[in-house]
Amino acid sequence: MKPTSPIRILIADDDALVREAYRSFFDGQSDFSLVAEARNGAEAVDAYMVVRPDIVLMDLQMPGMSGIDATAAICARRRDACIVALTTFGTRDYIVAALKAGASGYLLKDTGADNLIAGMHQALRGDMPLSSSVRRQLVTSITADEPVTTPVDVGLTPREVELLQWLTQGMTNYQIGRQMYVSEGSVKQYLAHIGDKLGVKSRTQILVRAIQLNIVDPHHMPVPQAMPIS
Incomplete structure (x- = not known):
């Protein structure tokens, strides 16, 4: 069943061209509405508290406050926040840090449009979108540590x-x-x-x-x- 109103998205990425690409993409998606953009983690936290989006697509490496710190700050205030890390970094340190901060999922930017949409729906349902390589890294890290x-x-x-x-x-x-x-x-x-x-x-x-x-x-x-x- 389709939602009665578009799913409201906050994009956090320090690259203006990336934000423009997201903007163009979601403009063509009737089920989604891009309601806010942020250039760094601090802006993402402020924007989240103002617009209260349904989902956040969070880049991790940004100037000033990182996406990981922003995720932790948002989740500390809003237990029900739905934040999906969307990044080019698929290394163990980034993955574990983002998930410990409270991210609902972790996708790589080369995941493709269909997988991105599917992953967002998964996250909103309470499922756990992870790129396949990310899942392997996660299991390896967990079993190696503690x-x-x-x-x-x-x-x-x-x-x-x-x-x-x-x-x-x-x-x-x-x-x-x-x-x-x-x-x-x-x-x-x-x-x-x-x-x-x-x-x-x-x-x-x-x-x-x-x-x-x-x-x-x-x-x-x-x-x-x-x-x-x-």
């Missing part, structure tokens, strides 16, 4: 742990619901409860923390259930 040999008991139920296992495979909420035979709304409720228990908020941070605490193993692939033909 190793925990024994799973930490934070009071998760067996069903919550099962959901985390599907989450490590990059599934969307809809796909997880199909595997667990629950609605997409129920998956979102599960994630909210898990986030509360882990002390984090975004879907990405839930994944990071669950792997760090050895609750799930990103290298263990659960066997998907065969879906009935409808």
Whole structure:
């Protein structure tokens, strides 16, 4: 179902040509409206608080306040902020820093128009858009840092742990619901409860923390259930 009003976007990028390209692109998208632009992190924070966009596309390396610091500042004030890092940098340090700051996803600028639109919709649904190379870097970084040999008991139920296992495979909420035979709304409720228990908020941070605490193993692939033909 299409939204009744366009999705409102804030673009933060220090390159004027990049902002112009985004402006031209979203002008041709009836489902989106570019409502604000920022040239650095400080402007992004100020613009977010004024226009309260539905989603932010945040460059990371900008003069003055970086996109990572801006993401942290926005998320500290607005728990429900939806910020997708959109950058040319796909190295571990950038990825981990952005996701720890509260980014809802991490896409590379060469992702392509279709993948960008799909990723934005994923982020707004509470899913976790990550470029494939970014996902590999993320898993490598998490498993290399802060190793925990024994799973930490934070009071998760067996069903919550099962959901985390599907989450490590990059599934969307809809796909997880199909595997667990629950609605997409129920998956979102599960994630909210898990986030509360882990002390984090975004879907990405839930994944990071669950792997760090050895609750799930990103290298263990659960066997998907065969879906009935409808």
